[in-house]
Amino acid sequence: EHFADAWSYADVPLSTNAGDFTRRGQLRYFALNLGKSGALSKIVLESFDTEIVPATVAITAGTEPVASAPPSRPAAGTAQADAPQGPKDGGKGDAPLPETKPIVWAPGKAKVLIIAGGSSHDFGRFFGATDSATLSAAGFSVNYTEDRDQAAAELAQADVAVISVNRQFFDTPAYRKALFDFAAKGKGLVMLHPGTWYGFPNWPELNATIVGGGARGHDRIAAFTVNAVKPDHPVMKGVPPSFEVEDELYYVNAEPEKIPPGTAPIEVLAETSPSVKFKKPHPAVWTTAHPAARIVGIALGHDERVHDHQAFKTLLVNAVGWAAGSTP
Structure with a gap:
């Protein structure tokens, strides 16, 4: 068989x-x-x-x-340059593509590009407005885009990319190359909430080399606890050793036998309380081993109940700072 x-x-x-x-x-x-x-x-x-x-x-x-x-x-992971591409605004279920605004970087600050958009989340409100404000207040220069062409063109100028996109057809050859070139140059990546999902089945290398696995399901939105596993890691600085969120509990790497061979190992920094389905904890915050880039995965972040949470804000700022190389 x-x-x-x-x-x-x-x-x-x-x-x-x-x-x-x-x-x-x-x-x-x-x-x-x-x-x-x-x-x-x-x-x-x-x-x-x-x-x-x-x-x-x-x-x-x-x-x-x-x-x-x-x-x-x-x-897998390759695409013919002349192959037809799906529409930029995505497919069924994806939210309309917002107006693409010019990228402007403030001088003298670490540059953070948030790449988001797609379905099932209010991306512009939480990953755009709220997270941009959180990171700007921490001293970063922040830009936000849901445009795959702009993301591919501007990635090289950023120091850190925060990726929370699940829009269909986003993974064009240009974007794939730009992202992997970005990582190969030792830049920083924060894979946030939908960015940790197995969301691009025709691009398995994203989960294998950048995410370090990922999630294929989650509990319904409910309260659960996030517990620090590596409290001394810079990403966890100032984060409570245990805090409660009301969120989707992602089943990150819940079934080891389904993780493709060759997937990069991760170091779990914080984990959830046991999920309803699997009756065991799952990674909530982690770093992914990569030969050049600094990569953080954060599975939290469905809506304002998380993005407005002080522990999450601290995590996000720490993750971006560490990925940028601001901390050892």
């Missing part, structure tokens, strides 16, 4: 990825060679050991055996 995972890309005999058509999961070709000749009266499609039922788009039949399914898409 051969199994192709629904999240990571692993082509197996007679099954390959069909292309970048879906936001989550993937569309795959499957082929089956019948063992003998005869009349085919019924086809039964079943899922293996799961309650999730895949949608079948089409079934074709032929008289000749096949050696493999049709050729797969380009290698």
Whole structure:
């Protein structure tokens, strides 16, 4: 038997990825060679050991055996320069793309670019206005964008990128290259809330090398506790050893067997109280091992109940400062 995972890309005999058509999961070709000749009266499609039922788009039949399914898409993390791109304003469920404003940096300050936008969150209000105000008050020069082209063009000018984007089709070849070049140059990254999600299934390297894994689900919004694991780390300076938030409890790296091989290790700085689903704690704040960049992951941050929380504000300021190299 051969199994192709629904999240990571692993082509197996007679099954390959069909292309970048879906936001989550993937569309795959499957082929089956019948063992003998005869009349085919019924086809039964079943899922293996799961309650999730895949949608079948089409079934074709032929008289000749096949050696493999049709050729797969380009290698994960790559994209042809002339490949068609989805619309800049995203897809179904994404909020309208706001007006793109010019990037202006204040002299003499560490430059922070917040890259956000997409679905399920009031990005402009919380990740834009609130977080920008928090970081500006701490002495950073802050700009905010939800435009994938502007993000790709301006990343190189920033010292730290705070990424909380889940807009469909954001991961263009230009943006992918700009982000990985940014990390390779030793810049700072803070992956915030939706930025820690497995949100770009056709770009698995983002989670593997930058996030250090990620979340595929969460509890419903409810109160839970965040507990410091490494209270002496600079990111945790001034943060209470334990504090309560009302938020989505992300299942970060909840199922180790589903973490793709080669995913960068993380150092957990703070963890949640046990989730309702898994009955165990999950990483809430961490650093991701990277050969050049300083990377912090923060799973918290759905709405004002977190962004206005003093402990979160302290975490965010500390994370950006550490990622910028302001602290050892």
